[in-house]
Amino acid sequence: MENKLFVSSSPHITDKESIPKIMYGVTLSLVPAFIGAIYFFGIQSLWVVLVGVLSAVATEGVIQKLMKKPITITDGSAILTGVLLAFNVPAEVPLWIPAVGSMFAIAVGKIPFGGLGYNPMNPALLGRAFLLASWPTHMTIFKTAPTGGTLSGIDAITNATPLNVYRQAKDAIANQATLPAENVQEAYNAMSQLSDSYWNLFTGKIGGCLGETSVLLLLIGAVYLIYKRYISLKIPLSYIVTVALLTWIFGGTEGLFSGDPIFHVLSGGLMLGAFYMATDMVTSPVTYKGRIYFGIGCGILTVVIRLVGGYPEGVSYSILLMNLTVPLIDRYTKPKIFGEVKQK
Amino acid sequence: MSLFKEFFKGFYDENPVFRLALGLCPALAVSNSVQNAVGMGAAATFVLLCSNFIVSLIRKGVPKKIRIPIYIVVIATFVTIVDLAMAGFAPDLHKSLGIFVPLIVVNCVILGRAEAFAGKNNVLYSLFDGLGMGIGFTLALTVVGVVRELLGDGKLWGIPIMGANFEPVLLFILPPGAFLTLGLFLGLFNWIDSRMKK
Numbered sequence: 001m002e003n004k005l006f007v008s009s010s011p012h013i014t015d016k017e018s019i020p021k022i023m024y025g026v027t028l029s030l031v032p033a034f035i036g037a038i039y040f041f042g043i044q045s046l047w048v049v050l051v052g053v054l055s056a057v058a059t060e061g062v063i064q065k066l067m068k069k070p071i072t073i074t075d076g077s078a079i080l081t082g083v084l085l086a087f088n089v090p091a092e093v094p095l096w097i098p099a100v101g102s103m104f105a106i107a108v109g110k111i112p113f114g115g116l117g118y119n120p121m122n123p124a125l126l127g128r129a130f131l132l133a134s135w136p137t138h139m140t141i142f143k144t145a146p147t148g149g150t151l152s153g154i155d156a157i158t159n160a161t162p163l164n165v166y167r168q169a170k171d172a173i174a175n176q177a178t179l180p181a182e183n184v185q186e187a188y189n190a191m192s193q194l195s196d197s198y199w200n201l202f203t204g205k206i207g208g209c210l211g212e213t214s215v216l217l218l219l220i221g222a223v224y225l226i227y228k229r230y231i232s233l234k235i236p237l238s239y240i241v242t243v244a245l246l247t248w249i250f251g252g253t254e255g256l257f258s259g260d261p262i263f264h265v266l267s268g269g270l271m272l273g274a275f276y277m278a279t280d281m282v283t284s285p286v287t288y289k290g291r292i293y294f295g296i297g298c299g300i301l302t303v304v305i306r307l308v309g310g311y312p313e314g315v316s317y318s319i320l321l322m323n324l325t326v327p328l329i330d331r332y333t334k335p336k337i338f339g340e341v342k343q344k
Numbered sequence: 345m346s347l348f349k350e351f352f353k354g355f356y357d358e359n360p361v362f363r364l365a366l367g368l369c370p371a372l373a374v375s376n377s378v379q380n381a382v383g384m385g386a387a388a389t390f391v392l393l394c395s396n397f398i399v400s401l402i403r404k405g406v407p408k409k410i411r412i413p414i415y416i417v418v419i420a421t422f423v424t425i426v427d428l429a430m431a432g433f434a435p436d437l438h439k440s441l442g443i444f445v446p447l448i449v450v451n452c453v454i455l456g457r458a459e460a461f462a463g464k465n466n467v468l469y470s471l472f473d474g475l476g477m478g479i480g481f482t483l484a485l486t487v488v489g490v491v492r493e494l495l496g497d498g499k500l501w502g503i504p505i506m507g508a509n510f511e512p513v514l515l516f517i518l519p520p521g522a523f524l525t526l527g528l529f530l531g532l533f534n535w536i537d538s539r540m541k542k
Contacts, residue, residue, distance in 0.1 A: 133515040134516075
């Protein structure tokens with residue numbers, strides 16, 4: 001890019017933005033959530049993120065060195081992958097988990113497809129899927145008391161994630177004929193108390209993965225991204241609206257339209273997924289219409305997994321699955337060329 | 345064309361799984377442990393050897409238009425023998441291989457060799473081809489099986505060898521691990537091939 005004159009194919013648009021600038025911008029926008037993670041889960045979060053980043057960068061550097069390719073670790077994409085992967089694991093995991101996850105994300109999810117810009121799936125989410133399938137016990141234990149205490153002085157964080165509680169309550173109500181009466185009553189109580197947790201869900205005072213809990217801090221970062229126009233609102237909005245609508249219609253236990261959409265929108269990894277993962281430039285559609293379809297697809301899959309699938313949370317799998325449909329979406333939402341007349 | 349060449353081509357140059365990408369269904373499905381992989385490989389080798397022998401014997405009498413059904417009948421005969429023999433003598437293996445023993449009938453390595461080799465060559469060559477291909481198939485399954493059992497279970501041939509602190513990478517004994525391992529091996533062999541051509 002140092003050359004004054006370079007020849008390339010159209011479009012001939014020059015812009016001050018570059019890959020490193022965008023990547024570091026997105027990483028910067030995750031800083032509030034990162035500080036929040038240290039506040040809520042303790043200093044352990046710092047090590048998890050650090051190990052995730054170092055492993056991602058080292059893997060990329062070593063592989064590119066071995067392949068005798070230009071080494072691109074300074075463009076920030078590996079750093080971002082490492083941060084996002086670390087944000088997707090519980091804070092209390094042993095440190096080799098983010099290390100192996102980042103290694104997998106880069107070595108299997110990114111480099112074999114040709115590196116940055118060619119990966120069909122979001123590498124960080126692929127790393128998370130790999131970790132979740134391989135070590136489910138580590139990936140789903142959200143400890144009650146963080147080691148060493150947290151800065152916030154909270155010495156106990158809820159054991160299960162809110163979505164786990166919701167899921168167990170929902171299953172208990174669905175099978176109430178076979179369960180003792182007090183369990184069913186407990187489940188109904190849990191269901192009716194979902195709305196009490198709104199404030200905790202919004203600020204992030206809940207169990208969950210390292211960087212996904214605080215809606216408030218993630219939104220601060222998202223506002224920055226939207227202000228810088230690194231992401232468009234189409235994917236997150238269509239995603240979140242779809243989740244809200246579907247959980248409102250189908251998420252309740254007293255028939256249709258009795259669900260709690262606010263609870264579902266605020267809980268789990270939806271905010272992190274919708275603003276930071278689904279909007280990844282490489283793995284999301286380029287057409288405007290396509291982005292909306294992409295968001296709706298992610299929303300439908302998330303709700304299906306949350307309400308009827310095998311896991312309490314489905315954001316990561318839904319985005320991965322929709323990533324694979326991106327070429328198809330782009331192909332069928334190609335905008336009409338100006339002045340084109342439809343062939344009969 | 346020499347017997348030696350026909351025998352060894354299945355090991356590497358025309359390895360059914362890694363080079364011809366045939367028989368991938370059993371290679372993916374039953375390579376989750378070395379024991380399963382070797383058992384499947386042995387069963388397929390036996391069927392391949394026998395079917396190559398018979399197909400080669402009857403090749404002049406087989407009408408061209410219905411050769412595929414005839415090959416299938418020949419193969420199915422030997423698969424039935426393997427299936428029943430395995431159920432009788434190695435019931436544990438038979439149980440863990442499950443539906444994939446009867447499915448050897450439609451294994452494309454076997455039908456492929458009948459069609460591409462045994463139907464055109466004499467009995468001796470066909471026997472060596474079948475044996476070589478069968479061993480190549482077994483080797484490929486075993487290599488994938490070693491990686492998957494070692495990483496996914498911490499064991500080899502059912503014996504724990506990774507130490508007590510090793511936490512198995514469960515993904516590798518699940519179906520995605522099969523695709524991943526096989527894909528990386530295919531890539532590795534293609535890479536070796538491209539390096540050798542230079």
